[in-house]
Amino acid sequence: MSQIPSPPNEKQTTLAPGQGGAASQHTLRNISLIIGREYTTRVRQRSFVISTIIMLIIVALGTCVPTIIAFFNQGSNDQKTLTVANNAGSIAGMENTTLQKTLSDLLNGDASHYKLKLEQGNSQQLEQQVKAGKLSVLVVIDRGADQKLHFKYYTSNTDSIDPDQSAVQAMAQQIAILDRANQLHLTPQQTQDLFAPVTLDVVKTQQDARSGTDLAIGMITAFIGVILIFVTVFMYGIQVANGVAEEKGNRIIEILVNATTPFQLMVGKVIGIGAVGLTQMAALTVTGILFLLLQHPLQNALGIGQTGITIALAGVSIPLLLLVFVFFILGFLLYATLFAAVGALVSRQEEVSSAATPLTWLFMIGYIVSLYGATTASAIWFKILSFIPFFTPTVMLVRVGTMSAAPWEIGLSILLMIAGIFVCAWVAARIYRLGILMYGQRPNMKEIIRMIRSK
Missing domain, CATH: 3.40.190 (D-Maltodextrin-Binding Protein; domain 2)
Structure with a gap:
């Protein structure tokens, strides 16, 4: 459908939604319908299928790298x-x-x-x-x-x-x-006696201290997970904002609010698009775990002795892959609610990119900081950032990969993220409720704060 652009100097006008009494009585039904519509529409898109297949191939080949290297090195053992x-x-x-x-x-x-x-x-x-x-x-x-x-x-x-x-x-x-x-x-x-080797007794003071191979594999897995989380959360978050802005620009939103409430619309869209991302991440995670477990039989079939790096991959990467899955879900829910609010604040889909810039930079800070985790994972400032919900999905994952995070720290960071999701959802719902029916000039910070305070 063609978009109806607002005049450039048009003042803000707000269309008052209906009482929504009937809609509010069918909250779960309406949300499930919106989720189903968002999910089925997007997973059937050709771009989704092609991108998923490409990423699955990359994950499968990535887990087979040690076996591939060992196979081609067989000839070099002569x-x-x-x-x-x-x-x-x-x-x-x-x-x-x-x-x-x-x-x-x-x-x-x-x-x-x-x-x-x-x-x-x-x-x-x-x-x-x-x-x-x-x-x-x-x-x-x-x-x-x-x-x-x-x-x-x-x-x-x-x-x-x-x-x-x-x-x-x-x-x-x-x-x-x-x-x-x-x-x-x-x-x-x-x-x-001159050539006699010295004796070095290694004493590990930490009970969970692991070998250098485990540490290297953990770091590699964590950094790959950080990149996946950054790309997928940002990609699907932008899809949430674009979806809201598209419906608002086409005036479809005005029809939808007569059948549902703004809260139902926001929750349905966030969960629906999140389910699409979850499907993709689940496929990638299952493929990664499956191919990791297949390395030993594959090496035996090819006549290759199982390498230490493959054992480390199977022992270290699977828990990390599951944690990548968890942090993707939490990170998406946290940022997607805010991206939905961003989409509700703009009048046209073309404005989403500029309006989402502060949110994009916030997410990018955590991504950039996490890249320095190999050398700074034990630093106090790095530990503090790992407990801030906006940075937890990337920074805490690096701490886990470098084995500098205790189990209770991982659990605490997840609890803080869940609390942050509820806070962001509450803020986003208030902005979304008024923003989806507001056209014209984009509201400034004072007006956004007024939306949050409004009852």
């Missing part, structure tokens, strides 16, 4: 041949067999990524083989006039990041120390 050309003669007093084993141990550590091949002399010929692509990695060891070992590293790798170089550098550093120790006439036992 040993890479690393050739060492020894032009230095005796190194650390070792024979060739002992030297080759020592170099291999220093290069691989507890793993077995490299197969080391020791060559005596012929370094120039080996260098040509690297240039021709017949050898991938070559290390040439020489001894200078100062009797120190000198190393040259040849590689056919053209990538900007070369993992082989760091491994070779560590091996060269350690074998040089062994050679220097031999020149100082240290016994093998004394040399072994």
